[in-house]
Amino acid sequence: MSKAPMRVAVTGAAGQIGYSLLFRIASGEMLGKDQPVILQLLDLPQAQKAVKGVMMELEDCAFPLLAGMIATDDPNVAFKDADVCLLVGARPRGPGMERADLLTANGAIFTVQGKAIAENAKEDVRVLVVGNPCNTNAYIARAAAIKVGRTNPNNYHGMLRLDHNRALSQLAAKSGREVSSLKKMVVWGNHSPSMYADYRFCESNGDSVKALINDHAWNNDVFLPTVGKRGAAIIEARGLSSAASAANAAIDHVHDWVLGSNDWVTMGVPSDGSYGIPEGVVFGFPCECKGGQFKIIQGLEIDEYSKGKIAITLKELEDERAAVADMLK
Numbered sequence: 329m330s331k332a333p334m335r336v337a338v339t340g341a342a343g344q345i346g347y348s349l350l351f352r353i354a355s356g357e358m359l360g361k362d363q364p365v366i367l368q369l370l371d372l373p374q375a376q377k378a379v380k381g382v383m384m385e386l387e388d389c390a391f392p393l394l395a396g397m398i399a400t401d402d403p404n405v406a407f408k409d410a411d412v413c414l415l416v417g418a419r420p421r422g423p424g425m426e427r428a429d430l431l432t433a434n435g436a437i438f439t440v441q442g443k444a445i446a447e448n449a450k451e452d453v454r455v456l457v458v459g460n461p462c463n464t465n466a467y468i469a470r471a472a473a474i475k476v477g478r479t480n481p482n483n484y485h486g487m488l489r490l491d492h493n494r495a496l497s498q499l500a501a502k503s504g505r506e507v508s509s510l511k512k513m514v515v516w517g518n519h520s521p522s523m524y525a526d527y528r529f530c531e532s533n534g535d536s537v538k539a540l541i542n543d544h545a546w547n548n549d550v551f552l553p554t555v556g557k558r559g560a561a562i563i564e565a566r567g568l569s570s571a572a573s574a575a576n577a578a579i580d581h582v583h584d585w586v587l588g589s590n591d592w593v594t595m596g597v598p599s600d601g602s603y604g605i606p607e608g609v610v611f612g613f614p615c616e617c618k619g620g621q622f623k624i625i626q627g628l629e630i631d632e633y634s635k636g637k638i639a640i641t642l643k644e645l646e647d648e649r650a651a652v653a654d655m656l657k
């Protein structure tokens with residue numbers, strides 16, 4: 329007998345990440361090749377026509393696992409009984425907009441959506457925020473959801489997986505090892521240039537990648553800025569922000585969370601106080617997933633250099649948290 333469909337809500341469904349994401353979800357790449365899905369697509373009223381066009385294309389693929397789809401501009405409808413919510417739609421930074429303005433504009437969106445998820449989705453819903461600034465947007469959605477109760481506060485995540493995957497590719501190129509051989513990578517902190525991509529624990533076929541590379545100047549002056557500023561480099565090259573790679577990272581994050589990871593994966597999760605990160609801050613941590621649950625890898629040694637890097641990215645997140653504090657009262 330085939331499995332009961334899982335309901336996947338996707339916001340910003342008419343956008344460029346949506347266009348790279350929806351077809352892969354419908355083909356079973358995110359939740360498994362035996363898992364039917366129902367897509368619940370949210371976008372703004374003015375984008376509904378474009379969402380309909382995407383739905384026509386989804387229909388034209390005749391995906392055997394696509395058990396249904398709806399389009400709406402109402403978050404309460406989009407999140408109804410959802411098992412997974414991918415919050416992609418966000419307010420982009422406009423001309424002359426400061427970071428604080430961006431935080432406030434998105435705060436308004438994510439308080440509404442967090443509340444709507446907590447009131448309508450399944451109690452064990454898994455939420456991944458992609459829309460930037462994704463850590464703080466996830467923090468806001470979680471805070472709004474906690475006020476309602478019902479859903480699991482640990483299940484509101486921000487997406488650091490793109491940074492993790494970018495770091496793996498840079499390390500593979502530098503070390504000459506296959507990307508699939510690289511294990512135990514982690515990116516600490518915020519999805520912003522302040523993130524700290526840390527390959528001190530990384531292994532390839534039993535060898536230490538740090539020892540293989542053995543080049544602190546490359547780490548500090550090339551690797552970290554390349555990974556940290558990759559989003560900006562793509563915007564510069566493409567004239568548009570990364571979309572297919574962002575969609576791929578969202579698929580990876582949810583796939584591993586639901587179906588299990590066979591390696592460390594970086595997830596932006598609400599801190600439980602691990603590594604001195606204040607509770608509730610949505611922070612990139614090394615995680616392992618099993619039986620549908622994630623857990624933060626414990627006990628890693630944090631050297632002085634890494635302490636400094638982690639403090640910088642934490643400070644940025646704490647400033648973002650302070651900028652939205654009034655909205656969450």
Ligand SMILES: NC(=O)C1=CN([C@@H]2O[C@H](COP(=O)(O)OP(=O)(O)OC[C@H]3O[C@@H](n4cnc5c(N)ncnc54)[C@H](O)[C@@H]3O)[C@@H](O)[C@H]2O)C=CC1
Pocket residue numbers: 339340341342343344345346370371372375416417418419420437457458459460461462487488490491519569570571574
């Ligand atoms: N966390 C990460 O690693 C990455 C995050 N991003 C972020 O993802 C977000 C989406 O990127 P794109 O798809 O390229 O943008 P886009 O501009 O192509 O699409 C955004 C879509 O969201 C919709 N939208 C805006 N406000 C909404 C709301 N309140 N409710 C529902 N839908 C809403 C828009 O109408 C549009 O269809 C951006 O914030 C971008 O910065 C992009 C790449 C990587």
Ligand SMILES: O=C([O-])CC(=O)C(=O)O
Pocket residue numbers: 460490558559560562569570
């Ligand atoms: O800056 C953006 O909108 C895109 C982004 O997050 C990334 O590519 O990492």
